[in-house]
Amino acid sequence: MPTPTACRPFKPAEVPKLMEAFDSRYADRNRALLSLGICTGFRISELLSLTIEDVYERGEIKDTIRIPKRMMKGKRSRSPKKIYPEAKEYLNKWINYMRMNMQTSTRSWLFASHKGGVIGPVTCYQIINDAARKAGISTEGVGTHSMRKTFANAVYDYWDEQQRAGERIEPMRMTQIELGHASIEDTYSYMEFKMEDKPDTVFAKYNLPSTETK
8 A cells, every 4th residue: 555645636627527436335434534534534443433423413414524632632632514405415325324233323434345344545545546546547646545645736736826815824734734744844845746837936935845856
């Protein structure tokens, strides 16, 4: 599996193709995983730590979600993330399937396997790569971290547009906050795929090494 840094984000046109390529009886689960990963930017370990009650309350999907406290263990806290309508739809379908076909409770793993336990990161990697191959998408750089990279890419693009519109914000700094990185250097390294077409002056304020030296 590619490392987090080596993973690439999904292109906008690739996401619907991946969604259509999920065709097993767990297609709704896989769609829920992919959509939630993209809209929250959670790491795969964080996604797989979720239980039904983390996203589901009083018969409906919550509007926002936080990383469970059990996963933080002294790590930097991150702001709650919105669960977008598309992700809500897939989560609803999957939870309804679980309730009808599996023995579940509110504390059951959200992304459960056919045996009732939680699926693992390697299984998630295989699910995403198999779907990419079926959809005719290059699997180079594709991994579970591609979901988080897609989120980061969208966040950066949004704040970059706001800056161009006159907002006094720094897109990289805002991306750092959303990702929960401890330092801007971590975000710069993480977003290297995005910086290939950016002049070195973009990073002058961060005192970072020139992209030409990497």
